[in-house]
Amino acid sequence: MQPPKISLPYFDIVLERFAEGDTDAEQVFGRHVHWGYWENPVEADGSIADFTVAAEQLSQRIYAAAGVKDGDRVLDAGCGFGGTIASLNENFNQMQLVGLNIDSRQLEKARQQVQPQKNNQIEFVEGDACRLPFPDASFDVVLAVECIFHFPSREAFFREAKRVLRPNGRLAISDFVPVSVFYHLYNFLRKIPTFSINSTYGNVNTEFTLNDYQKLAIATEFNLNLKEDITRNTLPTYPIVRRFFEQAGKQDSANVTGLIEIASRLGLLRYCVLGFEVISG
Numbered sequence: 001m002q003p004p005k006i007s008l009p010y011f012d013i014v015l016e017r018f019a020e021g022d023t024d025a026e027q028v029f030g031r032h033v034h035w036g037y038w039e040n041p042v043e044a045d046g047s048i049a050d051f052t053v054a055a056e057q058l059s060q061r062i063y064a065a066a067g068v069k070d071g072d073r074v075l076d077a078g079c080g081f082g083g084t085i086a087s088l089n090e091n092f093n094q095m096q097l098v099g100l101n102i103d104s105r106q107l108e109k110a111r112q113q114v115q116p117q118k119n120n121q122i123e124f125v126e127g128d129a130c131r132l133p134f135p136d137a138s139f140d141v142v143l144a145v146e147c148i149f150h151f152p153s154r155e156a157f158f159r160e161a162k163r164v165l166r167p168n169g170r171l172a173i174s175d176f177v178p179v180s181v182f183y184h185l186y187n188f189l190r191k192i193p194t195f196s197i198n199s200t201y202g203n204v205n206t207e208f209t210l211n212d213y214q215k216l217a218i219a220t221e222f223n224l225n226l227k228e229d230i231t232r233n234t235l236p237t238y239p240i241v242r243r244f245f246e247q248a249g250k251q252d253s254a255n256v257t258g259l260i261e262i263a264s265r266l267g268l269l270r271y272c273v274l275g276f277e278v279i280s281g
Contacts, residue, residue: 003081007202008103011280013248015105024048029246032083034146035237035271037061037230038068044236051240059084062145065226065275070094072140075164077157078147081108085122095120100127130156139167144173149204158220171222171276176206178269206269217276226239226275231264235273
């Protein structure tokens, strides 16, 4: 069964810039298409080179939350252009690495630029994260790097992750997690004609709180054993993304990103890394 088609305007813009030969866009988003992580954000210099290092550091922080080690079989759901798979491939040995994505265009680029090394095996699969096309108990680790808010159902994804994970398997994600006050701001922003988060980032659900995650973990037989709020470490991302949209002639998207930045700087929308482990026995 073919996965459903979804709206991906953000990737439409990125891929359009690639096709036009925009080397800056390729450097910014050619490997990782997610926010960056700066250990000391005041030292961020706003350059493309600085951001690409920070984006790599964010991927490493998320798979570290899952305790990835040599020899693991790892699924990266929503793998984008394969950046996290590439990072694992470069830093670990004897891995079985699988990247899953619903968009064949992203997978095509991932297959072109990520080749196995260090006795690793790599496979990129087109599929739906809420209906994983893999057998039971077939992975040690499942990752979802900055993509779970696009999934039709977090619960469906968690249940599928639990199904494909082996006993004591680990799940790590990153997500934009709101505080309750955010809902009032978000409802206000939605009344602004030029504020359309969906027309910039596609289908997005940013209404899932940390308390919701704790309940979801219990319901799907996971322990939530790691919670990291890294909002301040990701803030230097916003000027980079706004500049990308402005250079692409997408001022409305730059404005939307700026409003999200304000919510993040006010502490209303938090960027969190969450680590889970299957409850066995």
